[in-house]
Amino acid sequence: MKRTLDGLVRSLGCEFRQPALLEAAVTHRSAGSRNNERLEFLGDAVLGFVIAECLFEKFPEASEGQLSRLRASLVKRETLAEVARELDLGDYLRLGSGELKSGGFRRDSILADALEAILGAILLDRGYEACHACIHRLFTDKLARLSSADELKDPKTLLQELLQSRHLGLPVYEVTSVTGKAHRQHFVVACRVVDLDLSVTGEGSNRRGAEQASARRMLDQVEARV
Amino acid sequence: MKRTLDGLVRSLGCEFRQPALLEAAVTHRSAGSRNNERLEFLGDAVLGFVIAECLFEKFPEASEGQLSRLRASLVKRETLAEVARELDLGDYLRLGSGELKSGGFRRDSILADALEAILGAILLDRGYEACHACIHRLFTDKLARLSSADELKDPKTLLQELLQSRHLGLPVYEVTSVTGKAHRQHFVVACRVVDLDLSVTGEGSNRRGAEQASARRMLDQVEARV
Numbered sequence: 001m002k003r004t005l006d007g008l009v010r011s012l013g014c015e016f017r018q019p020a021l022l023e024a025a026v027t028h029r030s031a032g033s034r035n036n037e038r039l040e041f042l043g044d045a046v047l048g049f050v051i052a053e054c055l056f057e058k059f060p061e062a063s064e065g066q067l068s069r070l071r072a073s074l075v076k077r078e079t080l081a082e083v084a085r086e087l088d089l090g091d092y093l094r095l096g097s098g099e100l101k102s103g104g105f106r107r108d109s110i111l112a113d114a115l116e117a118i119l120g121a122i123l124l125d126r127g128y129e130a131c132h133a134c135i136h137r138l139f140t141d142k143l144a145r146l147s148s149a150d151e152l153k154d155p156k157t158l159l160q161e162l163l164q165s166r167h168l169g170l171p172v173y174e175v176t177s178v179t180g181k182a183h184r185q186h187f188v189v190a191c192r193v194v195d196l197d198l199s200v201t202g203e204g205s206n207r208r209g210a211e212q213a214s215a216r217r218m219l220d221q222v223e224a225r226v
Numbered sequence: 227m228k229r230t231l232d233g234l235v236r237s238l239g240c241e242f243r244q245p246a247l248l249e250a251a252v253t254h255r256s257a258g259s260r261n262n263e264r265l266e267f268l269g270d271a272v273l274g275f276v277i278a279e280c281l282f283e284k285f286p287e288a289s290e291g292q293l294s295r296l297r298a299s300l301v302k303r304e305t306l307a308e309v310a311r312e313l314d315l316g317d318y319l320r321l322g323s324g325e326l327k328s329g330g331f332r333r334d335s336i337l338a339d340a341l342e343a344i345l346g347a348i349l350l351d352r353g354y355e356a357c358h359a360c361i362h363r364l365f366t367d368k369l370a371r372l373s374s375a376d377e378l379k380d381p382k383t384l385l386q387e388l389l390q391s392r393h394l395g396l397p398v399y400e401v402t403s404v405t406g407k408a409h410r411q412h413f414v415v416a417c418r419v420v421d422l423d424l425s426v427t428g429e430g431s432n433r434r435g436a437e438q439a440s441a442r443r444m445l446d447q448v449e450a451r452v
Contacts, residue, residue: 033435037290038288038290046278048275049271053268053272062264064266067267128354
């Protein structure tokens with residue numbers, strides 16, 4: 001017996017004009033050809049955008065790299081599966097018999113994909129504003145908890161922690177130029193990580209600002225190496 | 227002498243209430259701290275979503291994997307740089323002296339980033355609908371040209387071409403089960419690529435459909451290996 005989707009609709013706080021879209025969204029590919037794979041593509045895209053927009057507004061001082069890291073932490077599989085579990089989404093999934101037997105309704109990847117597909121279905125059925133509002137509702141707590149998150153430590157601290165976690169030597173900062181008059185000085189600082197043979201520069205109106213800017217850039221470089 | 231942004235505003239077909247946002251969008255980080263890095267984050271996100279939505283509507287038969295490939299081809303650096311050149315965006319960039327000397331205004335990455343930042347600026351200044359409309363205008367030609375694109379070849383053909391390009395043996399398809407009555411049969415087909423030791427299944431209401439479904443899944447697997 002399939003469970004009806006009324007409870008899910010209530011949890012989502014979003015009525016469907018075309019219930020077949022919600023049906024498709026909870027249908028794993030193992031259960032039929034009218035499944036949630038295309039909707040997941042759409043939902044993933046709208047979720048990524050709406051979360052990006054929230055973060056951009058919420059953290060006016062965050063760099064592009066920090067915003068990217070914050071977003072990745074919110075839209076990763078494990079976080080989406082948590083949100084899905086808060087909706088008891090596993091109870092509503094349509095799975096093929098193999099997936100059912102192996103407990104697919106508890107699996108992070110299946111839950112996360114179905115959540116994204118539901119967002120895609122809401123977008124198609126109710127339009128962008130309704131989908132936007134639903135994403136805000138579903139992620140309110142997670143967004144609120146971000147303010148104290150690791151990702152918002154300052155770049156120098158983050159870089160130091162990252163290098164230590166990999167047993168690499170600490171970065172070296174050096175002022176390479178100071179230009180401009182006393183009250184409008186411009187600093188350029190070089191940040192070097194000798195163990196990785198990396199060197200970048202950062203600029204700012206004071207030494208500390210230039211150091212943080214160089215650390216931020218170095219963080220991106222070090223992370224890109226992984 | 228900086229060129230004013232009036233010409234760019236005309237090309238974009240989008241007036242700005244806060245011209246400072248457009249100024250920031252064309253400002254590379256080499257030219258100052260009020261630059262386009264954060265706007266680029268926002269623009270990348272809205273562009274990815276709007277293109278995903280266009281493709282979802284335009285190609286109702288495309289799989290999630292095909293949609294992802296189509297999107298990647300539209301939002302990759304080279305394509306964005308082409309669109310940027312159609313707007314003569316290089317003429318409006320604010321670059322630091324180092325980037326200016328080395329011809330940064332011609333570089334794909336700088337042009338692509340600035341285009342994304344402009345989309346972010348339009349989103350902030352004029353809202354989602356205006357930004358959506360602008361993306362549609364900018365990408366009309368590229369979207370129109372996609373219909374005959376490689377990405378829409380059927381999955382069996384694509385898989386065969388991909389394997390041949392890597393000098394690997396052709397896939398083997400085999401019907402592993404047929405269930406249901408004559409007029410509502412359900413086929414399961416296994417697709418194997420012996421050289422990669424990969425095997426997946428696909429399902430459908432006829433043999434050809436099940437083969438294509440299995441090839442589609444195999445394509446994703448083979449591509450994930452690279």
